Amino acid sequence: MTITITAFERSPDRGKGLARDMRVRWALEEVDQPYDVRLLSFKAMKEPAHLALHPFGQIPTYEEGDLALFESGAIVFHIAERQPGLLPDDANARARAITWMFAALDTVEPPIFDRALVRILERDEPWYEQRLRVLEDTIRKRLSGLSTRLGDADWLDGAFSAGDLLMVTVLRRLQGSGMLEEYPNLAAYVARGEARPAYKRAFDAQLAVFTAASTG
Template sequence: MSKPTITAFDWVPPFAQGQVRDLRVRWALEEVGQAYDVRYLPQGGQKQAPHRARQPFGQVPTYEDGDLTLFESGAIVLHIADRFGALLPTDVGGRARAIEWMFAALNTIEPPIMDHAIATLFEAGKPWSKPRLPAVEARIDERLGELSRRLGDRRWLDGDTFTAGDLLMVAVLRIVEGEGMVEKYDNLTAYRDRGTARPAFQRALADQMAGFTGAPPPELAKWLERQGEVA
């Protein structure tokens, strides 16, 4: 069996290291015990024609396995779970609920969290960012409160079995790790920490971090130096 190939960046700013979405795919592959290759892209390479043929929106990750090419990390994780017979329960109801939680992680919990990242990182200097931050944080807290109540004292979202739904939910909760949002809820904090303590996650994170061997484009390097992001 040939190894699948994923794409990843060879450099991102320090605040994004450990967060780029190829980590989710790496984690899934580690969970199912599948070796993989990585095609590393320099910043800007994701917008060039060869990569756009794989990913029309010029993003990472992508996944290639034989004649199959996929984009979107959630779709890739679902395919890996199907392809390698893990991360999804075998009974119809359990499988459906795991997929339900995959969608909940990406469609319900992640959007307000990414709004927070936009307001505090990507558009932090814009005049509209600071005024809208309280509303963004209120939406996050509402969703996390609802998630906390549903999780209750369960080990994982649907009981005692870790699924692809948990993988994506933990990945999303990590985005605001240390911001005090998840930490407000003891059960969510413990849930997130159980996920990131899994050996498969630790291997995936180490591999992603080890791949950041490139350098920023010159114009970006100058800006980052002014921001104190690079030495």
């Protein structure tokens, strides 16, 4: 059955690959699964047809036959469980990889995403500088712990896994902030993720959508 995912018709990240459909595209490319993409306008995301797939009116969603999923982490987990290449065969290593998936989305991503929102939505508020400082302090604590755990390794726990895929997509949101560069091993870690052929295919696919929308 053909897999269909949803993505922004006009992504607010302007083709940088920060929208969460990028995670799903990358996972599908890593396991060599073909997929279709249904592009949605912001208006269509709030209409009943899409809300039936995603109750919060966001992207991405995943459809395969009678199965419909939402939440990028859950979708990546589903892909990783069903296809070889993103989770280890060893039970303990598999559990650790899943732990890193949760760590990426539950521990590392929230202050990074909040920082991005604050810089857009709260810049003119009197509390902006303090709020930003608190978030950046939290981010650095997360990065410090992650940097220490990664050390000189290529990936978080042996071979590349879905945990690395999600962690790299989370850390990419810090590019250009200068914060990631404070931890050279993390900057190199992200670069390794971006150098993977599957990542490049996924990035090029989502960039083509932005380019078409910009010139159309």
